[in-house]
Amino acid sequence: MVEKVYYSALVKAVPKSVDSSEPDQKLDQVIYRIKLPGPAILGEGKPENQNHAIIFTRGEGLQTIDMNQDNYMEEAFKMRNLLQEFLKKHGVRKPTILGLREHIFTGSVSSLAWFMSNQETSFVTIGQRLLAEPLKVRFHYGHPDVFDRLFHLTRGGVSKASKVINLSEDIFAGFNSTLRGGNVTLHEYIQVGKGRDVGLNQISLFEAKIACGNGEQGVSRDIYRLGHRFDFFRMLSCYFTTVGFYFSTLLTVLTVYVFLYGRLYLVLSGLEEELSNHPAIRDNKPLQVALASQSFVQIGLLMALPMMMEIGLEKGFRNALTEFVLMQLQLAPVFFTFSLGTRTHYFGRTLLHGGARYRGTGRGFVVFHAKFADNYRLYSRSHFVKGIELMILLLVYHIFGRAYRGVVAYVLITVSIWFLVGTWLFAPFLFNPSGFEWQKIVDDWTDWNKWMNNHGGIGVSPEKSWESWWEKEHDHLLHSGTRGIIFEILLSIRFFIYQYGLIYHLSFTRHTRSFLVYGLSWLVILAILLIMKVVSVGRRQFSADFQLVFRLIKGLIFLSCVSVLITLIALPHITFLDVIVCILAFMPTGWGLLLIAQALKPLVVRAGIWGSVRTLARGYEFVIGLLLFTPVAFLAWFPFVSEFQTRMLFNQAFSRGLQISRILGGPKKDRSSSNKE
Structure with a gap:
């Protein structure tokens, strides 16, 4: 048997001549080639290509420039000066990576592109200047930097390329260089142009990739080794400027959840009413001032301070103040608060379950209208579901506390969270070109319905069918460890505790604390799930051959549910508020059951009820879609x-x-x- 031999080859494509009848181009086979041990690609594509290409380079300096970057001619004249830096000592060592600043040239396309341009400019200038000196924790960000080729060629290459863990391959090059005795510097007299993402979806995909990469960095050996080898102050600087920023962001959002669930406990238990009637709390003016200032900070205005400093240094502080005001008018706080949700979701999910993957943004220069289904696929789990949960908590908190709480106190406590909710739910439509154009809305609704009703299966992409997207959306749970699954289930239990608190505030259960009431509420949930199971089985059994029978069964079930609801409302001891509270109590419970079923998918599939879980999930997705689509369609009525x-x-x-x-x-x-x- 002949053994196959594999090579890594550098190939040159030669374009055909004008009058040639040959194909568009011909390949010259093997200009250079290197024998490989096997056919497998071991790592991520981009760093694999970089480590492959370094073999065919010459000289002592190497610049791994990206395709979305542009090296200006006037900057090329400074390259000799830059390369001379390799011969000078910066501190106690000569540099092994020469850092460059970047000039973001896509800021004029849209407000989002402008925000990203200012944010990125502040990071690649005053941000990296501080990292390099005096903190000495600058690594490698982006790809205008120049490497000492001989140093890195003998130390594993310019990138680490292991699958998943080295998703952010650029910063691992800096980790590797620092751990092996290298020195990373920054030189701002030379810059390289860079095109940044200009649309919200592109920006969000980029933020998701970076957040996932930071999650993987947090569990990598590189960060562990750096932490053990740095002195105390350099270790803290390293933490804050790498995974610490994302961890702090995660804690900020978790604090909102803890705060709201804590306030809900206070209001449902009656403690808040007692505390609000206490003179020391009711007349505490410093506390009210603190709450007001906290809300002001949480809105996100202070997130723009680094950008103001950078613009002030480059253009003058009058221009910085003018641009700051314009950014607020163009809804910069909405954008930055929305980005907070993106970073939190993907960083937290990667820490829990792993599974980071490369997300191509395209970096296109054209801003185009994104369909409703596209926005739903991209932001459903990271923003929409979380926003609706927080909105329900705020509504319940308002319903049960409005009798004794003042308007000012409620506004001071919740205004920043309401702002967060509105941003997470509607920013994708607000920043979407033609997002409120009526004809686009009609087309989006048709496309959304088609996507929701298409069946999935082998070969059906997530863009074509909700079923395929839904199955893929929780794939990371299949590869998660036992601790990740247990943690996911523990987090889902919050919905059941929330339900327990609400059930005892119905008008007909307010005077009892028997646990039997909570058990009966679960019987109601099981009855609803049984009805959904009957409908699901009926669809499979009768929808094709006995369509009329199936429609009659569905109609009878619907009429019986409506009659039961009307009967309950008509009873003297049941109020309309009770019905609202029941809906607010049971809807999150069903979502919690869905999350647990997805985490335990192998067991649920073996039990034969995965189809019912999918049916329940589809119902929830329809409700969420309607909640989001209705306000957008209403606004689209007004040209x-x-x-x-x-x-x-x-x-x-x-x-x-x-x-x-x-x-x-x-x-x-x-x-x-x-x-x-």
Whole structure:
């Protein structure tokens, strides 16, 4: 048997001549090649390519520049000066990585691109300047940096390429260089152009990739070794400037959850009413001032301070103040608060379950309208579900505390969280081009319904079917460890505790504390699940051959549910508020059951009820979709909303292009009739 031999090859493509009949280009086989031990790709694609390409390079300096970067001619004249830095000692050692600043040139496309440009500029200038000196914890961010080729060639290459763990391959190059006695510096007299993401979805994918990469860094040996080898102050600097920033962000959002669940416990137990009637608390003016200032900080205004400092240093502080005011008018706090949710979700999920993966953003220069289904797929778990949970907690807190609580106290306590909820639920539509244009809304709804109702299966992509997307969305749980699964289940129990607190505040259960009441509430939930199971089985058994029978069964079930609901409302000791509270109590409970079923998928599949779980999940997705779509569709009725959004969030050229496309496109009916003619 002949043994296959595998090579890593450098190939040159030669374009065909104009009058040639050959294919578009021909390949010259093997300019250089290196024998490999086998066919497997061991690591992530990008760092694998970098470590492969370093073999075919020459010289002593190596710049691994990205494709979305642009090296200006005037900057190229400074390269000789930069390379001379390799011969100078910076501190006690000569540098092994020469850091460069970046010039973000995509800031004028839209407000989001402007925010990202300012944020990135502040990081690659005053941020990295501080990291390099005096903190000495600058590693490698992006790819304009110049490597000492000989140093890194003999120390594992310019990137670590292990699958998943080295998703953020660039910073691991800095870790590796520092751990092996290298020295990373920063030189701001030379810069390289860089194109940043300009649309919300692109930005969110990039933020998700970075957050996942930081999660993997947190469990990597590199950070562990750096922490053990640095002195105390350098160790703290390293923590704060790498995984510490993301961990602090995670704690910020977790604090909101703990705060709301704690306030809910106080209001449901009656402690808050007693405390509010206490003079020492009721008349505590310093406490009210502290709550007000806390809300102001949480809105996110102070997140812009580093950007103001950078703009002030480069353009003057009058311009910095002007740009700061314009950023607030263009809803910068909304964008930064939304990004907070992206970082928290992906960092936390990676810490719990692992499974980080590369997310291609495309880095396209064109801003385009994202369909409702696209936004739902991207933000459902990271923002929408969490936003609705917080909204329900705020509503319950308001319902049971409004009798004794003042308006000012309620606003001071909850305004920042309401702002967080509104941002997480509606920012994707607010920053979406033509997000409030009526015809786009109609098309989005049609596309959403088609996506929700399409069946999944082998070969059906998540973009085509809700079932395929839903199965893929919790794939990370299948590869999670036992501790991750247990933690996921423990987190889901919060919904059952929440239900327990609400059940005893119904008008007909308020005077009893018997545990039997809580048990009866579970019987109601089981009855609802049984009805859904009957509908699911009926769909499979009768929907094709006995469609009329199936529709009659569905109609009877619906009418019986409505009649039971009307009967309950008509009873003298049951109020309309009780019905609202029951809905607010049972909806989160069902979601908690779904989360546990997904975490225990192998057991649920073996039990034969995975189809019922999927049916329940589809129902929840429809409800969430309606909650999000209804306000957007309502605003789309008013033409000035779309006009205002376009002029406020996008540059003049893009706004004019949108208006021209509407004029040329015309109404959908006119276009279809003209095509028929």
